Amino acid sequence: MSSFTTECYQNEYIQLGGSEVNAIVTVTSDGAAGQTTQPEAAEIVIIDTSGSMGAPSQKLAAAREATSIAIDCIRDGVAFGVIAGTEVARTVYPPYETLVTASSQTRSEAKRALRRLEPAGGTAIGSWLTLAGTLFATVPGRSCHAILLTDGENQTETDEQLDEVLTELEGRFQCDCRGVGTDWRVSELRRIASTLLGSVDIIAKPGDIAGDFRALMETAMGKATGNVSLRLWAPQGANIAFVRQVAPTIEDLTDRAVPVNDLTSDYPTATWGRESRDYHVCINVQPRDAGEEMLAGRISLVEGDETRAQALVKAIWTADEHLSTQINREVAHYTGQAELADCIQEGLEARKDGDLATATFKLGRAVQLAAESGNDGTMKLLQGVVEVDDPATGTIRLRRDVATVDEMSLDTRSTITVRVGPGAT
Amino acid sequence: MSVVCPLGHQSQATDYCDQCGALIVAGSPGGGTTQVLGVLEEVDTSPAVRREPCPACGAPRSGDDRYCEGCGHDFLGPPPVVAGWEAIVTADRAQFDRLAVAGVSFPSDYPERRFALADGENRIGRSRGQPDENAPEIDLAGPLADPGISRLHAVLERRSDGLYVLRDLGSTNGTMVNDDPVPIAPHTAVPLANGDRVHVGAWTTITVRKR
Numbered sequence: 117m118s119s120f121t122t123e124c125y126q127n128e129y130i131q132l133g134g135s136e137v138n139a140i141v142t143v144t145s146d147g148a149a150g151q152t153t154q155p156e157a158a159e160i161v162i163i164d165t166s167g168s169m170g171a172p173s174q175k176l177a178a179a180r181e182a183t184s185i186a187i188d189c190i191r192d193g194v195a196f197g198v199i200a201g202t203e204v205a206r207t208v209y210p211p212y213e214t215l216v217t218a219s220s221q222t223r224s225e226a227k228r229a230l231r232r233l234e235p236a237g238g239t240a241i242g243s244w245l246t247l248a249g250t251l252f253a254t255v256p257g258r259s260c261h262a263i264l265l266t267d268g269e270n271q272t273e274t275d276e277q278l279d280e281v282l283t284e285l286e287g288r289f290q291c292d293c294r295g296v297g298t299d300w301r302v303s304e305l306r307r308i309a310s311t312l313l314g315s316v317d318i319i320a321k322p323g324d325i326a327g328d329f330r331a332l333m334e335t336a337m338g339k340a341t342g343n344v345s346l347r348l349w350a351p352q353g354a355n356i357a358f359v360r361q362v363a364p365t366i367e368d369l370t371d372r373a374v375p376v377n378d379l380t381s382d383y384p385t386a387t388w389g390r391e392s393r394d395y396h397v398c399i400n401v402q403p404r405d406a407g408e409e410m411l412a413g414r415i416s417l418v419e420g421d422e423t424r425a426q427a428l429v430k431a432i433w434t435a436d437e438h439l440s441t442q443i444n445r446e447v448a449h450y451t452g453q454a455e456l457a458d459c460i461q462e463g464l465e466a467r468k469d470g471d472l473a474t475a476t477f478k479l480g481r482a483v484q485l486a487a488e489s490g491n492d493g494t495m496k497l498l499q500g501v502v503e504v505d506d507p508a509t510g511t512i513r514l515r516r517d518v519a520t521v522d523e524m525s526l527d528t529r530s531t532i533t534v535r536v537g538p539g540a541t
Numbered sequence: 542m543s544v545v546c547p548l549g550h551q552s553q554a555t556d557y558c559d560q561c562g563a564l565i566v567a568g569s570p571g572g573g574t575t576q577v578l579g580v581l582e583e584v585d586t587s588p589a590v591r592r593e594p595c596p597a598c599g600a601p602r603s604g605d606d607r608y609c610e611g612c613g614h615d616f617l618g619p620p621p622v623v624a625g626w627e628a629i630v631t632a633d634r635a636q637f638d639r640l641a642v643a644g645v646s647f648p649s650d651y652p653e654r655r656f657a658l659a660d661g662e663n664r665i666g667r668s669r670g671q672p673d674e675n676a677p678e679i680d681l682a683g684p685l686a687d688p689g690i691s692r693l694h695a696v697l698e699r700r701s702d703g704l705y706v707l708r709d710l711g712s713t714n715g716t717m718v719n720d721d722p723v724p725i726a727p728h729t730a731v732p733l734a735n736g737d738r739v740h741v742g743a744w745t746t747i748t749v750r751k752r
Contacts, residue, residue, distance in 0.1 A: 351562030379560070401562070402669075409564045411557030428557070 118145050118340040118388065120417045120425035125446035128409075128430040129439035135400045137412040139429040140362070140446040147340050147390025158195040158215055158258040158289075159336060160248045161186055161329075163208075163233070164266040165200040168299065170235030175296060178322035179265055182329040184227045186263065189333035190218045195255045198226055201244035202237030203272040207251070214254045238272035241308065242281035249285045259343065259387050260289035261336045263329065264308070269301040278304075282311045290314050290386045292332050295528070296322060298520040302527045310367060313386040318528045320521045338389035341419055345374075345382035346395060349414040352379065353402045359383055362450040363394035366457045366531040382418065394535070396450050397429060406435050446536050449489060453533040456485040456494065460530035464501075464523060467514065476514055484510030491534045497526040548669070549688035551644070566684060626658040626705060626751055628665075628679055628697065628739075632687075633746035639722070642743040648685045658705065658749070663697040665741060666690065666710075681745060689714045689742030697739075697749065698730070705749055706730040707739055716741055 126139035161183050169176040183198060190196050195215040198208040209229040210216045244264065252260040270278055291312035293305040296319045309316035319325050346369070350356055361367040373381035385393070401412045413429035434440055463478030479502050486495040487507035498504070500522030502512040543551050546558030546565050553559055608615055632651035656663070656679045666677035667690050676682075679697075681690050691712040697705045708730050709716040715724030717740040718731060725731050733739070739747040 349559070351558070352560055354562075411562035411564070414554070414557070414559075431562075 118147050118390075120145050120344075120388075122415070122417070122425045122427035124415075124427040124429060125444055126429060127440075127442050127444040127447070128432050129434045129436070129442070130403075130431050131437065131440035132406055132433055132435055133403050134433070134440065135403050136357070137399045137401060137429060137431045138444070138447045138451075139397055139413070139427075140444070140450055141395045141397065141415050141427045141429075142392060143346075143395065143417060143425065144392040145341065145388040145390060147338060147388070156193065156195070156255075156258045157336070157339070158252055158255045158260045159190055159333070160197050160199060160215070160251060160260075160262040160289075162199045162201055162205075162244050162248060162262055162264040164202075164239065164268065165233050165235055166202050166237050166239045166266075166268060167235050168239075168268050172322075175267060175322045176233060176235050178325050179296070180230045180233055182265075182325035183230055185326050186329040186333040187223050187226050189330060189337060190223065191337055192218055192220075194218045194337075195258060196222075196226070197251050198230065199244055199247055199251075200233055201239070201241065201266070203240045203243070204237075205240075205244040205247035207247070208233065213247075213250060215251050239266065239268045239270055240272040241266060241270045241304075242273050242278040245281050245285055245291070245308070245312075248291075249288050252289050259339065259341075261339075261387070262289055262291045262312075262314075263332050263336075264291055264293045265296060265325065265329075266293075266300055266305070267296045268299050270304055278308075282308065286311050287384060292316075294319050294325070294328060294332075295524075296325060298524055302524055306528070313384060315365065316528060318521070318525050320525070335389060339387035340390075341388045343419070344385050344388055344424070345418045346385050347376065347380060347382050347416040347418045347423075348373075348397065349380045349416075350399050351401060351411065354379075354412065355400045356381070357398035357400055359395065359397050360454065361385075361393055362396045362453060363392075363533045363535055366454055366533060369395075385417075394446075394450065396447070396454070399429065401431060404431075404433050406433050408433055449536045450533070452485050452489055453491070456482055456489070456491065457530045457533075459485065460494070460498070460526060464527050467501075472514060476512065479514070480510035480512045482510075483507050483512050489534060490537045493532060493534070494526075494530070497522070497529055501526055545645075545688065547684040547686060548682065549667070549686045626699075626749065628656045628658055628663070629748045629750070630654040630656070630679070630681065631746055631748070632685075632744050633738075633740070634744070636740050636746055637744035640743060642689060645688055645743045647744055651685050654681075658697060658699065660699050663705075664693060664710075665695045665697065665739075665747065666693040668692075679747070681742075687742030687745040690745060694741050695739070697733075700732075705733050707733055707749075712741070714742065 121144050123142045124139055163179050163183055196218050197215045199205055200208045207213055209226040216222045248262050292314040293309040293316045295305050305316045319328055358370045360369055369383040372383050375381050397413055399412050404410060409432045411428060412431040415427045417424045459478045459482035463475050463482060467475035483498055483504050486498060501518050502514055505511040543553050544555050544565055546552050546563045548561050548563050550558050550560035555565060557564055631653050632648050637647045663679055664677035665679040667682040667686055668676035668680045693710045694712040695707060695709045695716045697707055699705055709725055709727045711727045717724050719738050733749050735751045737749055
């Protein structure tokens with residue numbers, strides 16, 4: 117069983133009459149891999165086999181190769197299967213609607229079955245996910261994870277149909293989404309990945325799918341916990357302004373709250389390997405008198421009914437403005453990272469709409485925030501879209517000719533954050 | 542084990558109240574029983590803490606100043622000798638045993654509190670522990686608050702003849718005087734004599750006397 121530790125960063129001093137309490141909570145899991153209590157897993161790889169996957173022809177070949185490598189990473193005993201998706205979904209392996217237990221024999225059979233994949237038909241991602249849900253339902257109690265690869269946007273079903281499917285499947289399995297090429301829609305895959313607690317990324321070149329799939333499957337196999345929730349208690353009269361994951365990526369969890377009782381809600385965080393994530397919670401509480409201390413939030417990591425770690429968010433009211441006006445470094449940093457992601461998404465949206473003034477302003481601010489926080493990865497992606505004149509002031513010029521892949525990479529990876537660097541503000 | 546928080550909530554959590562988040566001060570652990578823990582003086586170690594009002598003039602007092610900002614009274618010196626009336630609040634074991642309210646335990650270490658009575662209204666109650674202009678003059682909130690006291694429980698009013706009358710303000714659990722087990726009628730003035738005892742809540746007795 118893996119163990120969790122938490123650290124809480126905040127300025128607990130609140131000015132008199134003030135009500136907003138902010139804290140960053142770092143949760144670390146040691147992963148404790150290889151232990152016998154490791155939960156039984158189930159894995160499904162969903163490959164887009166629509167007609168476009170055959171153009172160019174190496175796209176489907178690369179997906180087949182990557183799936184084959186992913187299958188090799190599945191350890192013995194894990195229930196697994198492969199789904200091919202077009203305007204309908206069908207099982208590639210096993211050939212009937214269930215999952216099989218991984219062994220050297222079933223892995224070889226699955227890889228052989230991949231050869232039969234042919235590109236033809238449309239794209240109805242909702243139906244693929246529905247089939248995955250049906251297959252996962254045959255192995256209750258397992259921790260379920262899927263990898264979805266597509267190269268196009270959802271065409272043969274409506275947004276509403278996809279929404280219905282997502283509402284139905286939320287919490288049933290985790291799904292990492294990958295878009296290959298540049299003909300898919302970032303917002304669509306982000307919505308799916310976000311609802312199903314997975315990641316989303318762009319794979320520009322078909323040749324890179326294999327490496328990515330291997331990494332995804334190895335990460336999935338390294339998960340040492342079942343479903344873990346972030347449980348947040350806040351006192352009577354308090355109001356949760358937001359709960360968001362802020363590292364390694366930004367993910368707003370506020371609307372995911374599952375009430376436990378009047379004062380407590382659970383926010384799903386899916387499975388954990390050896391990793392560390394940061395959360396930003398913002399709670400409004402009823403102001404109290406100078407010198408009074410109260411608990412504004414109790415954050416627990418809960419697996420099943422068991423509390424695995426806890427962090428306390430406190431509030432102490434003071435008339436001393438030296439104390440109350442200091443902004444905690446971690447809170448400031450992640451507030452900036454959230455703004456950075458928003459600026460990029462809003463800037464790109466404005467650019468698409470032809471509102472170049474807003475695009476320049478937003479992307480300029482993004483450059484400034486990326487420079488301040490030392491988010492070099494995002495800065496590099498920004499430079500694919502804008503010409504940076506002065507990062508300190510955010511003075512930029514929009515590039516005239518931007519490669520679609522650069523724009524989509526920036527959009528997809530806009531939510532990737534960096535941790536507080538030494539000496540960073 | 543559950544504890545009672547400063548605002549009177551039953552809490553399963555023993556560090557902070559699991560209802561209102563108030564800090565619960567660690568005291569003697571009690572095996573399986575409800576415990577009322579700690580006293581105000583132990584909580585407040587920071588300079589900006591709220592303290593008892595000045596015993597001489599009743600002015601609010603904060604910080605570590607030695608002298609009252611209102612009347613200059615020396616907090617380290619002997620208690621003030623001021624003509625007038627005062628209310629002395631104590632935890633009354635006999636009253637507690639008489640009422641035997643289920644789920645409430647008797648605070649073993651309740652400090653006697655004295656309130657100088659003003660000329661006008663002296664309301665008895667429990668504030669919500671927030672900055673509150675409307676807090677009662679005799680505010681019995683605090684770490685050891687008696688859970689049976691209403692927010693606005695009763696009022697002591699000085700009449701023109703210099704004596705005080707007691708009125709219950711429609712409290713939940715009623716107000717009793719001296720040894721009479723029958724609560725006084727709500728919203729009805731009851732004259733008090735020097736040394737009369739006013740019983741509110743599960744164990745609080747307020748002795749009203751001339752000083």
